[in-house]
Amino acid sequence: MTSTPYPGSPTAEPVGYHRASLTLTPVALERHAGELLDNGFRLALVAGHDDGDLLRAVYLFTDPDDQRVELHLPLRADYPHLPSLAGISFPTGRFEREMHDLYGVIPDSHPLPRRLVRHFHWPKGWYPMRHDAGDPPEFGDTEGPFPFRSVEGDGVYEIPVGPVHAGLIEPGHFASRWSARPSSTSRPGSGSSTRESRSSSRGAGRPMRSSCPTGSAATPPSATPSPSARRSRTPSG
Structure with a gap:
């Protein structure tokens, strides 16, 4: 050298x-x-x-x-x-x-x-x-609080997930926001299920503190949207 x-x-x-x-x-x-x-x-x-x-x-x-x-x-x-x-x-x-x-x-x-x-x-x-x-x-x-990205509107609900999350990642808290629109062929009243999940899903509306602002989550038992609504779900990112 x-x-x-x-x-x-x-x-x-x-x-x-x-x-x-x-x-x-x-x-x-x-x-x-x-x-x-x-x-x-x-x-x-x-x-x-x-x-x-x-x-x-x-x-x-x-x-x-x-x-x-x-x-x-x-x-x-x-x-x-x-x-x-x-x-x-x-x-x-x-x-x-x-x-x-x-x-x-x-x-x-x-x-x-x-x-x-x-x-x-x-x-x-x-x-x-x-x-x-x-x-x-x-x-x-x-x-x-952590500056989560806020998403509001009809048919949008939030699911807090954590501290253990599926997948090969370290423990963490997530706040998932999903949007679904009911199909025009859905039975009457089926489109309201996603909106109802905000109040029926435990902790909804209160984002968890985390350095990871988004994640994924399963549909709560109270929310059963139509197949077309499930296809339209997109995480907010």
Whole structure:
């Protein structure tokens, strides 16, 4: 490994086979990351570290020849800001959101700075990977209810599902909204069954709090729409 891992870079410290490390200030991050991307490297990982007095963000870049460059950014614990790289590298945006959730590192100018790994019940301002995090505070709706997409209208009902859901997915709460129109050939009164399900389905009208706003659910026993109505059901997304 040479001491200059990519053209135009300052001298980096070799720290292993095909591996070099460079310590930067936040101001220089975007320039060096851009040079690496322009020279055939790709972002492989962004990781946060708690070094006690300081926090540290590490950006790992690799190239097809297995050359590896680490950009280390020491950050003040009381002002853990760095420029977001989401604008030049899409994967970086996800890593930065996770780093903020767990360490409180703030990616300035991030295009989508909402939570990624902590749902809305996690206390605001508590970062579990910090050495001084302590015991978790009481969980609750610290940032308000989850912003579910609202769907209203005749023939629309809502079914809360969870915390266990069918399929190879982790546990979670879902709020499913379905719409059905009765067939013109349905017997009289059959079209009202879907509307009645809002009141007869337990918990309907009260969305569950979740980081996953939609899901699927079986038809409640009280709702028995016609076959044509069942075909017209479409999740709201």
